[in-house]
Amino acid sequence: MSIKKGLKCLVTGAGRGIGRALVAELHGQGAVVYALSKNPANLSKLKAEFPRVVPLCVDLSSTRDIKKVLEPIEPVDCLINNAGIFEPGDFLEASSESFDKQFNINLKSVITVSQITARKMIEGGRGGSIVNISSISGQRPEQGIAVYCCTKAAIDMLTKCMALELGPHKIRVNAVAPANVDTDLNQPGSYGQEEKDKVEENQKILLARTPTGTLWMPMKDIVNTTLFLASDLTSQITGQVLAVDGGYLAN
Template identity: 45%
Template sequence: MKLSFSGLRALVTGAGKGIGRDTVKALHASGAKVVAVTRTNADLVSLAKECPGIEPVCVDLGDWEATEKALGGIGPVDLLVNNAAIVIAQPFLEATKEAFDRSFHVNVRSVLQVSQMVAKGMIDRGVAGSIVNVSSIVAYVTFPGLANYCSTKGAMTMLTKAMAMELGPHKIRVNSVNPTVVLTDMGKKVTEDAAEFAKKLKERHPLRKFAEVEDVVNSILFLLSDSSASTSGSGILVDAGYLAS
């Protein structure tokens, strides 16, 4: 997708690997100044070598106080991608308080916190902005053993809509992308480790495929860009038709 973000400053969370990393690279290649946020410093070091000039920020977004300290003075941001997330696989009857709290702190609460900081800056500057939350099809349909994760993504759906409604008058758009299994390095490993389940799951997709990282990144870029100027409070399904079947 040929889009230009020249002159704009973007912040991407969960920037160290997978979707977040490729989003940083795409935005950087498209002319944006990018703040890359992740909790693993080694990932930031290697990313900075690939994308000279990015602004690396190492912080655990599950820690409210540390996040406030790291990003409270981040400066003007025009584009925000809330991608950071964790998956703690536990059957519902075995779900623990610690796993539930950690999942919501990283996957949902950090979206609220970071988006508040960025949106307040946009409003103070009087500029339009775009926020994209990276969700999942499990916001709409659950998979076994992922009660915590599915719950966080369901919550993100309503948070996205609430943000869109309240920030719309300030010309700030908020949307989500909702992919199926994505073939990141981690996604490939999971599908290899559970090959039989992955085979059956893929067959339930009308297109008989999982999503490539590029598919998700292209949807993120579209929602960040002026090409989606009248789109807010919506979610793009990158699911190979799964929810239509």
């Protein structure tokens, strides 16, 4: 996957997982990367490994902090809204606190970051591209993660609405919807045994329904798909939610 050297790109959730992999590839191809994360330690490691990266430490749960940090930076050519959180829990036990937390990060912050970035793209007159990282969970329900599924379904619709409104300004908006990716977000970690059992059961179902027989989608596939949509290799793909799922949603 090749991108234009000197491309200016803002990546949220850049400190780990998919975001970090995107930053590494963009940096390696000569892009100017603004890497946003709330974790200063992760940003320090990123800067040490990729010296041209511009680190931005922001807690995306705060609209005020987002505006304070992003409004002063230069216009970028592309935005990748990758940051997200995942809190499992059955529907009957889902708390308002967990609902607010997941929707604030997974949806509200995407709107705020995209508004700031898109306005600058429009003012610059050159257009650009925005890629939202969604999930197959936005299109196929899963037990035990009802609120998370709803946040990703909302991202899918937001992507289409943004494409509709921003298209006249030459701004393309698409989403990438991965199946399982082997990042710390998908690891049981400190879950209780009951939650671990549910995660494992969901993974068994996912694997059985995936035509390619792949449980963990290769990070390279996610990165290449995202950067293709972010690049100028296409001018007419917009409003799409592209699944990287081994054929799961087709089954």
